[in-house]
Amino acid sequence: MTKIARRRADWSHLRVFFAVAETGGFNAAARELRLNPSTVTRTIDELERQLNVSLFIRGPRGVTLTQSGVTAYQRVRTMQQTAEALELEVSNAESLPEGRVKLAAPDGLAGFFISPHMPAFLRANPGIDLVVDCGLWPDRPLEGEADLTLTFSEPAYADAVGITIAHVHYALFASREYLDLYGAPSDGVEVLSHPYVHHVAQTHQKEIWGEKAIAFQTLTKKRIETNSSAVVVQAVKNGVGIGALPTAIMAVEPSLVMLDVNPLPAAKLWLVHHRDVGQSARIRAVVDWLKSIFDPERAPWYRREFVHPRDFPLAAPAAPAAPAAERPERKPKSA
Template sequence: MLNSNWDNLRVFLAVARHNSAVEASASLSLDHSTVTRRLKILERELGTQLFGRNSQGHVLTHAGRQLLRSVEAIENSLSMVESQVGHDNKTLIGKIRLGATEGFGSFFLTPHLCDFCERHPQIRVDVLSMPRCINLSKREADLAISVDRPTAGFYVASKLSDYRLRLYATPNYLASHPPIKSVADISHHRLIAYVDELSYSDELRYVEKLAPGALVRLRSTSIIAQLNAARRGKALAILPCFLATPCADLLPVLPDEASLVRTFWLIAHKEQREIARIRVLWDYLRQTVEINRDFLMGDSQELRFLDD
């Protein structure tokens, strides 16, 4: 018979989602010994093993997978209760964890979120700017901004904005290398790009479309690393306009021909979307992007703020 409290089930969820007791303990701010002890209590109460171990870490057994579905249903119900009753639905108090792509989160969102926190001093925002997808199903964040729209799950997804990418180089690079008068000329140049096999989205595999035949000699999983490398002046780079435009030492190359558009999606769990503090940030993000559409598309050099 299961007599465990929610804390033990929360530990189970964390280990299942991270595939690691060590990572689960870090995410829960608990000692590793506490996590393993609570797992043993849970397994003893259920009379079954919930995890196996292999080179990948903790792997759910058949019983573990069955329990995971039930516990996630409980978690969703608790979130629904939070959104329907209690102070969180009525007052703008608490923490919001916002996941975003690395460049957009670091260069565009963070300055605007300083203003948001000034507007709402009782809300704390944790920004997760990472060169990977934020996993909402693992509750890594309350809101996420992604280049991919979710195709499954209980999510609300709304198009946030299109953004443009162009080919960029420093003036010194362009002056000291063969001229680029057409897309065909790009094949004579070196390029900085993503590590395709480690790319977290097909939307980021655009080298052959934008710079066919280019000699890729430096790759990075980080768009910020690519930006910094491009500013060194040794190669071309494909960069979002919102990253490159503020850099006076970078110039667009063939801005009309070597250009493509991608989309940012704003995503949340359906039940969390109605929590007041999350709803107010959702609306703020949409308003912020709305006044910066030209900037995101590379048609303006001015980053605008709602409170200016």
């Protein structure tokens, strides 16, 4: 079957036609569109050739529309009005805090430190829907590119806008029940004799943890290895052993006990977005919300300097470890 080619008018040609019809002349349209008059003339000639009609009657005082030109003008004016309405609608949509925002964040941050604040944010912003991608199912990611990313790696691509939103300090933690059974290690050497809950990022992210901390992680007796911060928190909380956690965990899980050994390194938490989305009202609303969550004035555990959990506002103070004489003689299970 023979395929019939349809004549199609290029929208850029129609835009020039509309300008000529509105201004009444090629030169006036050229000034309006900031084009060379010869370009306008060639464009109209090409459009008439494509449509196989005459659109204008040329005269010494300008141009007038032919009957076909009047029909074309009415259609193109409708198209122009539709385009203007679309532009206004899209512009208004971006000026209002409405629409879908996709946030990429580690599961621990999203689950323990962001999720508790979601109800208040969504009540205050009923037009915003959140999509939170924690990267735990890499072959089936949530639909769409991330509008915002929380990451411990400094952004490296050219169009990225990144700010340090928090300093996340790490320390070693255990449950009260575990310490009652096995005693609290007094230094890093004693920690090595205890079962350890290990997050693999703590040996792979050398730029964050440093050689000394990575060497320590390598020597630990790993009873659990995982790529999920939520698994580390729950395992430590339920007495599996000792694990490295953000000191901020005490604000949401005050039953945990921070060990009296040297704190681990702090990591910068970056909030990153593409330069082009920064002006969107819905993106700005989520950015402001995340900044409030990690505000170091409200949450001192996110300050640049280390703040001990005992100084956290509203946090339950860590109880002292049981005296040695009262501890059971059981030894921690080896790896």
